[in-house]
Amino acid sequence: MENLGKVWDYRDVAAVPAALAPYVTELVAYESDLGAPGMHRGLPTTSLTLVLPMGEPLDVGWADESQRQRRWSTVSGLHAAPAAIHHDGVQRGVQVGLTTAGARALLGVPAAELAGELLELEEVAPDLADLPERLHDVSPDEGADEGSRAVVRALLGALSRHGEAAPRAEVGRALAGLTRGERVADVADEVGYSRRRLSTLVREETGLAPKEYQRVARFQASRALMGRAPLAEVAAVCGYADQGHLAREWSDLAGCAPSTWLREEFPFLRDLEPASAAS
Incomplete structure (x- = not known):
């Protein structure tokens, strides 16, 4: 664009x-x-x-x-x-x-x-x-x-x-843990399920496997910080191994490098939404 x-x-x-x-x-x-x-x-x-x-x-x-x-x-x-x-x-x-x-x-x-x-x-x-x-x-x-x-x-x-709807309490806790970046095995232990059972329940709730859901959640967190902190800091805060890992994930999930998104789209979005907002 x-x-x-x-x-x-x-x-x-x-x-x-x-x-x-x-x-x-x-x-x-x-x-x-x-x-x-x-x-x-x-x-x-x-x-x-x-x-x-x-x-x-x-x-x-x-x-x-x-x-x-x-x-x-x-x-x-x-x-x-x-x-x-x-x-x-x-x-x-x-x-x-x-x-x-x-x-x-x-x-x-x-x-x-x-x-x-x-x-x-x-x-x-x-x-x-x-x-x-x-x-x-x-x-x-x-x-x-x-x-x-x-x-x-x-x-x-x-x-x-x-009528009102909510996921099973343990599924809600699992999604919250995955969003926080906790290891899938630790999340499964916390809610009292095997990894296989957890994977089934998360897929039934979201359509994504636990690791894929976690990947999207981490990407969303990084997107909220783009333009508000240096890329290396964003990578560290959001749980990426390094800035290169962040860039590869953006290439896969956004179809562009973080620098491209910042140049092309961030000027239209800054000051229009809170830092926690999603795209």
Whole structure:
């Protein structure tokens, strides 16, 4: 993606009602004019992503062009590869991050079924199929904020239909341990399972094997620190053996070197999100 200079970029991190807090990691209304067509990388995180564009459908696929399609809604499960979001310079819509429990509580499907997929909302949650049309009715004058309010109302309705959901307590503890970077064997011991049983449960919850989930979590942590600390320090803090290991993981998971991402995409994101936010 060529850095063509930012004309304007507005993002509002909407307040999430307490009822949705266990299921929604972020809810962001965005309106951007980047000056010219380009491509944005959708990086792996430990959250599922729901994107609802307004004005124009979203042109998105994996970096290798697979599953590329123009969609009025995109649900992406956990993945260990970058997505490529193509745009004509202007983007407007609402993006929602979902926990794995949120997939069941709000979409009505296990997160594991969506791993590695880019799907439209109607394919995943037919009861939310009219949400893109509802956003389409929001005028530009009302702004993306009104879109975020419409999304919140729809998600609260979905929660009332599907009911609250949470992973088994031991699976939740295991995911927390993996996210902290603990050894898989130690996590298995802590929750009282064999490594094989732990692997089965983590796959059933997320669609990723424990080591792959841990790899994505470590990458997500490093991404949150990019541009805010030297690369060697980021590598040490996030548990990489050295800066070279960090660079190789970024090449695999982001499709580019950290320096490339910092040059091409960080200028559009800094000061728009907290350090802990995911892509």
